[in-house]
Amino acid sequence: MxxxxxxxxxxxxxxxxxxxxxxxxxxxxxxxxxxxxxxxxxxxxxxxxxxxxxxxxxxxxxxxxxxxxxxxxxxxxxxxxxxxxxxxxxxxxxxxxxxxxFPRIPELGEGYITLDAAVVGQMIDSVRTAVSTESARYSLNGVYIDVSPEWLRMVATDSRRLAIANLDAPGLVESRRSAILPTRAAEGVLRAFVDTKEVRLALMENQAVFSDGEITLTGRLIDGEFPAYERIIPRHNPIHVVAGREEFLTAVRRVSLFSDPRTLSVRLDIADHSITLSAHSEDFGEAREAIDAVVPERITLGFNAKYLTDALSSMDSEQVRMELKEPLDATVFRPVDGDDYAHLIMPMRL
CATH class of the missing domain: 3.10.150.10 (DNA Polymerase III, subunit A, domain 2)
Structure with a gap:
């Protein structure tokens, strides 16, 4: 029950x-x-x-x-x-x-794919923070499932940030297909299949069906067009900054206590083997903290502290790589030890 x-x-x-x-x-x-x-x-x-x-x-x-x-x-x-x-x-x-x-729950039927339930849960969990909560942007109110003969991807965006999780899976399907799964259904998958080894997924005309044989969860697909996410992710950001993920995350949380509540802005001064985070509020004062980093050149950026926190919390690697170009161009955050996840954030004007 x-x-x-x-x-x-x-x-x-x-x-x-x-x-x-x-x-x-x-x-x-x-x-x-x-x-x-x-x-x-x-x-x-x-x-x-x-x-x-x-x-x-x-x-x-x-x-x-x-x-x-x-x-x-x-x-x-x-x-x-x-x-x-x-x-x-x-x-x-x-x-x-x-x-x-009483409306009947659709059966799994044929044409399903079998996936590791823990991997599916991890992919959904890593992208769901980027789902839009604005009802006017209906096609962004869910997790985009994109399946090809070579890989499975889950993507979410609210137009200011984008998260993508990739699973290499040659031979998974014969032809590419995709669907937008509502947020509530995606979160239901996280809860329903915690103790499951494998889960089967079928993408139907207007429903996604997940099943492990004893539990079946369905989600009515969002009827809309998801952005062409592959065009959004920068391919040639030449500046790569590497820092400890947990250290970076902790610094963001501490410094953001003094961010302006209206903007949640945090400033990053990247130079001299460090990232110096700072925030200022007319009501509280200011905060500053520096962390060690591998820095190829000096650059200053501003980010929404919540977006930074969500991006860094969505990874479990020891180190994170920031891929930069210009202060106002999209920055990509990736785990250093793999390319199966990326979190893109648009910087703020300081």
Missing amino acids: QTLRGAVSAKTTLPILENVLLDCRSDRIEMSATDLEVGIRTIAYGDVEEPGILTIPARKLAEVTRELPEEDVTFTVSDGSQVLIECADVTYLMFGLPADD
Whole structure:
């Protein structure tokens, strides 16, 4: 039930969407929930004496199951719209709704690809901070999944920054295809498949389906055109600055305490084997910290502190490489030990 809660509608004009579908079959109960954007189906195995199907209030069922003792639970459907729940000395009779109007969760079908679940989760987690939260930019309100015969990529952007995670996977598909997965569905994948070894992914006409056999999560794809991200990433930024990622991240967090709240601006003076970070606020004063770095030439830039924090937090490498050109040109942040991830940030005018 805890897995299903993320797909239950909190506010809806359709009462059926506040319910969870219980589909009792020969040896299992399939439980489904959906808000028409995200859908989740999970399986609980047990002894089914007689098949039946019903929907009952999802949040109330979650509250009930959370409080039940750690013993076997019996569900008995009666009159087509009631379910009797018995566990030890506890009994609940819940009123439900017929299952006829409940939207069905799409099946995985054929044409899916099989991926390492941990890698998928890591890719989504590393790019999701760059997803736009502006409702007017609908096509940017999700994670772009781009699959080719050579690689799988996940990309997100809000037009001021862009994050891309790449997985080399020769022979993954026969032809290139792509889709925009809504943020809520992407975050649902992170929660649903934490303990899963492999996950299967199918990109359909208007749905993405993720499944490990016992949990199926679907996301209604965003109907829009994602930017041509390959053209946005600079290919020839000649200035490469290398610093310790954790040291850099800690310095940004400390110095940004004195950033102007309206801009969150942090200044980076790069010179003499160091990066000196500074921030100034008329209300609080100023802060400054220097960290060691490999610096080929002097340059000064300004960045939004939150964007810097998100970029550095999205990597797990010991060192990070900044690829620069001019103070107002896009800067690319990459882990030094690999090219499977990049985070592009547009600098601020100081």
